[in-house]
Amino acid sequence: MIKILLVEDDLSLSNSIFDFLDESYEVLQVFDGYEGLFEAKTNIYDLILLDLMLPEIDGFDVLRELRKEGIETPVLIMTAKEGISDKAHGFEIGADDYLTKPFYLEELKMRIKSLLKRSGKLEEHALKYGDLEVNLQGNVVKIDGERKNIAGKEYELLIYFLQNQGAIIPKEQIFDRLWGFDSDTTIQVVEVYVSKLRKNLKDSQFEKHLSTIRSVGYILNKMEEK
Numbered sequence: 001m002i003k004i005l006l007v008e009d010d011l012s013l014s015n016s017i018f019d020f021l022d023e024s025y026e027v028l029q030v031f032d033g034y035e036g037l038f039e040a041k042t043n044i045y046d047l048i049l050l051d052l053m054l055p056e057i058d059g060f061d062v063l064r065e066l067r068k069e070g071i072e073t074p075v076l077i078m079t080a081k082e083g084i085s086d087k088a089h090g091f092e093i094g095a096d097d098y099l100t101k102p103f104y105l106e107e108l109k110m111r112i113k114s115l116l117k118r119s120g121k122l123e124e125h126a127l128k129y130g131d132l133e134v135n136l137q138g139n140v141v142k143i144d145g146e147r148k149n150i151a152g153k154e155y156e157l158l159i160y161f162l163q164n165q166g167a168i169i170p171k172e173q174i175f176d177r178l179w180g181f182d183s184d185t186t187i188q189v190v191e192v193y194v195s196k197l198r199k200n201l202k203d204s205q206f207e208k209h210l211s212t213i214r215s216v217g218y219i220l221n222k223m224e225e226k
Contacts, residue, residue, distance in 0.1 A: 001025060001026045002046045002047070003027075003028070003044070003045045003046050004021065004025045004027045004046065004047045004048070004049060004112070005027075005036065005040055005043075005045040005049070006028065006029050006049045007030050007035075007039075007048065007049065007050045007054065008029070008031070008051045008078065009031045009051060010051070011031070013101075014029050017105065017108065020105045020108075021112070024109075028045075032054055032055040032057075033055065033056045033057035033058060034056040034057060036062050037057070037062045037066070040062070040073065041066070046073070046116065047073065047074050047076065047112060047115060047116060047119075047121075048073050048075045049076050049112075050076065050077050050095075051077075052077060052078070052079040052080075052081060053079070060089065060093065063090070063093055063095060064094070067093060067094035074096045074116075075096055076095070076096060076099065076112065077095045077097070078101060078103070079099075079100060080100070087172075087176065091176055091180075096115055096118075097111055097115055097177075107166075107167045110165065110166060110167050111164070111167070114163040114164055117163060118163075129162055129206050129209075130204070130205025130206065130209075131144045131204055132204055132206045134158065134159065134162065136159075139155060141158065143201065148201065149200070150197070150201075153178055153193055154197050157174065157178060157197055158197060158206075160174065160177065161210065161218070161220040162206075165220050165221070165222045165223075166219070166220070166222045167219065168218075168219045169217050170217040171187055171190045171216075171218075172217075173217070174190045174217065175189070175190050178190075209221045209223065
């Protein structure tokens with residue numbers, strides 16, 4: 001079973017996350033930075049959920065020490081800090097994703113699945129969404145069996161949406177993940193590529209269900225199961 005280390009000092013939130021994830025994953029709860037660092041260094045985990053505001057040492061120091069030690073376990077930061085500088089710093093020292101508190105547990109679960117897939121812990125050879133199918137091994141995108149010319153950042157954007165269905169994804173987060181903080185372009189590039197993707201997948205189920213949330217970002221609504 002997939003093993004997750006949960007480092008969160010808020011007992012109520014930690015227990016809520018534990019109860020929600022317990023049926024799908026093996027989760028260990030710890031409640032301060034030193035204990036989290038010790039566990040992450042002495043045992044093998046597939047993913048670490050890391051709060052930033054922790055007793056003893058904060059999440060930034062925990063993450064920095066893990067990466068310094070060469071521990072590459074994926075880390076999802078959970079933070080009440082909304083400032084872009086805090087998120088930027090997290091990515092700069094080795095975070096793989098972040099969620100701003102408060103968040104929905106369903107969204108946390110989707111982010112976990114996305115990170116596990118990216119790290120190869122959950123193998124996936126194809127993604128399907130209605131009439132759209134993506135062969136992940138050959139990077140081939142098809143609509144109703146017809147191949148579409150989707151490549152580069154446009155392809156990465158498509159995969160990011162498909163792996164985060166039902167979650168509101170801020171434009172800043174897409175930019176951070178696909179282009180990075182050291183990019184010489186601006187956040188407007190996200191809108192350009194979303195528009196390009198919509199145009200290339202026009203009239204598909206994907207295009208119809210990808211919604212823009214004004215001044216926030218986007219959400220790819222989950223397909224209704226028949």
